Amino acid sequence: MLILFGWRTTIEQLRMLSLVCGHCHNQAAHHLFRRRTKPTIFFIPLFTISSRYGLQCTFCGVSYDISKADALQLGAHV
Template sequence: MFILFGTKGYLYQLAILTLVCGQCGNPAAHTLRKRVTKFTLFFVPLFPISTKYATQCTFCGAEHKVNAQDAEQLQAQAAAGASPGGQVHGQAPQQPHQH
């Protein structure tokens, strides 16, 4: 008797937000994604093993990990249609200083 088991990954796009990228510094659209890995038995997904969130810049392609709480906040802001103030991952937008 053989028992077939393994894992399968699922990728969900939760929202599209305009954020300042932490990599390239450009204000650009970012996709908020959720990656769920599920345990499978005989090719039937049974339960999630891990859930990870990330944003990806559409300008440079950089991907940044986000914790679940921040992902929920970003998703709520996208649903409300509000801009999160141009901040991503605790980084303030860079602006020139005037003296």
């Protein structure tokens, strides 16, 4: 019997914010996103094992992780 096992990562955009980028120092739009990782069996996602939050600058493209508390402070409805 063959069992197909793997991981699936999904990215969900939570909000669009206007912030000053810490990398390029420009006032630009930033994507606030949540990245979830789930194990799969036969390509069916089971449960969330990891959930991370991050920001991505639309001007320079740099992306960095932030804490859940920071995401809540920025207005994410999690």
